Amino acid sequence: MDIKVNLDNITMTAYVKSNKLKSLKKLVENHIAIIVTTAMTDLFNAYTKTEGHVILKIDYDKRKGQDFHARPFRLEFNPNKLRLIDKKIIDIIIPYLEDISISRADLAFDLFEVDCSEFILEKKGRATATREFRSNLGKLETKYLGAPSSEKQIRLYNKKLERLKNGTPAEKEFANQFSNWWRLEFQLRNRSVEEIFDVINTIIFKPFNFTDLPVETQIYLVAYTRNKNIWKKLHRNTRTKYKKILESYKTSEIDYLELMKELLKHERPRLKKELAYFGGQTP
Structure with missing residues (x-):
């Protein structure tokens, strides 16, 4: 018998620093490992993927955040499945954010x-x-x-x-x-x-x-x-x-x-x- 404990799914929510939004969008749209599904002025959806499985979900929706009085930026991932490149993406993104909160943890x-x-x-x-x-x-x-x-x-x-x-x-x-x-x-x-x-x-x-x-x-x-x-x-x-x-x-x-x-x-x-x-x- 063996028992292990880990954090599983994590959802981070945050605001994007006002002077960092353009840089963040540029990163998401141009990073070789990130697949963009939606790219608009105040909205983007993207993810990383391997072997048919989504690893890191990246979403920003300014209007939805305003309507629901919620943080507009969201990252979703399983810490145990992050590849080195996913970890580097998170490391780059975090300094662009403020008022970060964990809205879900397993x-x-x-x-x-x-x-x-x-x-x-x-x-x-x-x-x-x-x-x-x-x-x-x-x-x-x-x-x-x-x-x-x-x-x-x-x-x-x-x-x-x-x-x-x-x-x-x-x-x-x-x-x-x-x-x-x-x-x-x-x-x-x-x-x-x-x-x-x-x-x-x-x-x-x-x-x-x-x-x-x-x-x-x-x-x-x-x-x-x-x-x-x-x-x-x-x-x-x-x-x-x-x-x-x-x-x-x-x-x-x-x-x-x-x-x-x-x-x-x-x-x-x-x-x-x-x-x-x-x-x-x-x-």
């Missing part, structure tokens, strides 16, 4: 050689919108906590399966090294980005293994984790009782959530440095 934990298809993923405290997708055999493949449009959405999914379906040849080859590869991902937007190092404390994440408990208790826990429509019909006191059991009961000799917390604590300086740089700050 914190991703990769669990190698751990089968999470029978794991519990639930939010502590108040209930949230939940969706899950299972295989024909009933095995979990993807689970979402939180609506797609919400400031916080948590995902657990079979990363190996996703890479084999959508990855580049190199990514497929990497995925095939493992019998299991799962990802637990926290997608944070706007103000929630500030909670990136604390959001892991808001979930329950452990194997579903309650065989030593009474059958009645197991039935309630199955309803809680598999059928929210039935669960909502139970009395509030009953729900509270079994939620406490779900959270406190030790289902495995390995505390996976605690391992991830320790890893995050260890990697926090590196991740903070990345966030500071992409946010236009000195780490």
Whole structure:
């Protein structure tokens, strides 16, 4: 078993310094690695690409920024997929910007050689919108906590399966090294980005293994984790009782959530440095 943590998708928004807009447009329109799709006085859209996959998205829309009272410039990318040339483009662009903000950041934990298809993923405290997708055999493949449009959405999914379906040849080859590869991902937007190092404390994440408990208790826990429509019909006191059991009961000799917390604590300086740089700050 191995667990790794990284920042995944990043979205930077900013204003362009008034005396730098022409220079920025010239850079975008003439850089050999940048493909421009739209180029107007107060609007441009561009990207870099490799092996059919977009790596770095570059957008500027002055009018939209004014209409929505928002920063008009946007950069979107996955830090782990940036090539040297993409990093150089970002390094050149950042000094052209001001009032930089990170409007989205994804914190991703990769669990190698751990089968999470029978794991519990639930939010502590108040209930949230939940969706899950299972295989024909009933095995979990993807689970979402939180609506797609919400400031916080948590995902657990079979990363190996996703890479084999959508990855580049190199990514497929990497995925095939493992019998299991799962990802637990926290997608944070706007103000929630500030909670990136604390959001892991808001979930329950452990194997579903309650065989030593009474059958009645197991039935309630199955309803809680598999059928929210039935669960909502139970009395509030009953729900509270079994939620406490779900959270406190030790289902495995390995505390996976605690391992991830320790890893995050260890990697926090590196991740903070990345966030500071992409946010236009000195780490």
